[in-house]
Amino acid sequence: MSEEETQESQRVAFGRRLRQLRRQNNWTLADVADRAGLAISTISKAERGIIALTYDRMALLADGLGVDMAALFAEQGENFTPGSFAVARKGEFHRQETSNYVYEMLFPELWNKSMSPMMGTLKAHNVMDFEEFVRHPGQEFLVVMEGAVTVHVEGREPVTLQQGDSIYFDSALGHLYASDGDNDARILVVCSAS
Amino acid sequence: MSEEETQESQRVAFGRRLRQLRRQNNWTLADVADRAGLAISTISKAERGIIALTYDRMALLADGLGVDMAALFAEQGENFTPGSFAVARKGEFHRQETSNYVYEMLFPELWNKSMSPMMGTLKAHNVMDFEEFVRHPGQEFLVVMEGAVTVHVEGREPVTLQQGDSIYFDSALGHLYASDGDNDARILVVCSAS
DNA sequence: TGGGGAATTTTCCTATTGGAAAAAATATCT
DNA sequence: AGATATTTTTTCCAATAGGAAAATTCCCCA
Structure with a gap:
């Protein structure tokens, strides 16, 4: 059959x-x-x-x-085929936590996106683990939606970004984010696929 | 156990x-x-x-x-475990206007970016020119920073996004954005390179 | 080429899954 | 509220998965 x-x-x-x-x-x-x-x-x-x-x-x-x-299942996964289209309403994100961040992947159901947008919350006064620099292929774009954020990039002086500021860098450079003020910070990060 | x-x-x-x-x-x-x-x-x-x-x-x-x-299983796992470097302060953008939008390219001086982030302002009550659907290679991601936006994608019902909502689609589909409310809307758009 | 150890497959049995139908719980209508 | 229809859960049994150990195959090297 x-x-x-x-x-x-x-x-x-x-x-x-x-x-x-x-x-x-x-x-x-x-x-x-x-x-x-x-x-x-x-x-x-x-x-x-x-x-x-x-x-x-x-x-x-x-x-x-x-x-x-x-x-x-990645291989048999639905590709982001020409003509694909998806909407994410505020809040309906896929939540994920790491030791350093809480972030929510947007459009987790879409496979083969060439970009991965994520909304993240950085807790105030969080002690960062600097052993845990993140590194991955591709490029990265970050905008501060709320609060202030200090971005640590390996081998460079930390940069503090205010609301509305953004940064663009090679994800292969070890990087870490931390909230800068007394309040939590809210960030939008977009990673390119490769 | x-x-x-x-x-x-x-x-x-x-x-x-x-x-x-x-x-x-x-x-x-x-x-x-x-x-x-x-x-x-x-x-x-x-x-x-x-x-x-x-x-x-x-x-x-x-x-x-x-x-x-x-x-x-969309846990999407280790998207976060795989240079250049640039910071854009709020406002210091490269301004550009088209008939439909005013937008500001972020990091115009960076070459070989795999993503192109842009901040845009959509004027309220702007009459859209639907002959002018935009089409280009790659994929596109849009978040509404302020106000409400109606996204017109060729062959689909228009989608209205509120502040915090986002959309991801194939840029090859003809597309257009318009402010939805009585106020200007502010959007962040990221296009993938190819 | 043939011995010997490592890696894989098969065998055999128990534990768990999957389905059909009955039982229970929810929802709907007058 | 009672009756009926709809949806979900439970029950019970046949079919299939999972593990331990035996049997086989695969390698490597003398």
Whole structure:
């Protein structure tokens, strides 16, 4: 039956991706099984599309492979196809927290965006962890929406930006943001994809 | 055990997301079951985190919900873990006018930017020239900083955005912005290079 | 080329999922 | 409020996933 066939092949394709991710790191089944806390046989079967992993095992496996769950599906993900279009209403963001920031990804459901816009809140008086300079490919643009922000860029003097000010830099430079005043600061950050 | 607990809650959170997606469209379990080709009970249990869906059911369910598989997991993960450098103070922009807009290019002196941020002012009650749909390669992101803006995108219903709302679209689609209220509107637009 | 260890697949069994239908809970209408 | 229709949850059983260990295949090197 065609239904089953396509489903079968989809699972097989997914398995191939799993194996590829594992091989990419030169890990054996045992390595990943260990890291993920799964049985070797389970991973073996999954990679060959013999079984359909359950959600919980998948989460563990993603963890063991060191990738985000969503990344596992990135390939079959909907591309930002020519003609795409999306609106984000104030507040309906996808919230995410790191040790240093709280930020909300806009349009998380869009894949292959060439830009990633995020709204972020910087807590006042937050102690920054300077060991944790962030670095990634691409370029970055930041505007201060509310409050004041001090931007630390590796190897440069910190820059303080007031509301309305903006900065543009190469994301490969280690960078960190911190609220400058006594109030929380609100920022809009846009990262370019590559 | 903590391991199991976090896993459990993760599954529950995932379930909530599923239910939210379904409710968002005012679909009943039966509706989605029908669209996805799954049993009602399966979806019910999944939404409550009673069971861990298998890969194949998850693929069908995503389909039934009309979302991409990757979107289900849109945690978007490490977008934030992958030079030049420039600061623009509020107001020190490079001013430019067109028949429809007044906008100010940020960082005009920077070359090879992969993104072009611009601040724009939309005059209230401005008569738009709809012959003049703008089209260009790349993608575009717009946030409303002040006021309200109606975005006209070719072949779609106009969308009205309030302060804080944003939109992301393919710049190849003809597009136009207009202030919506009685006051001027202030927008931030970022275009990707290609 | 053949031994020996590492990596992967298979086997076999238990635990869990997935579906159909009954039961329960909600919503709707008069 | 009662009756009925709609939606969701529960139940129970068949189908499938997951793990431990045995069997097999794959490599590497003498």
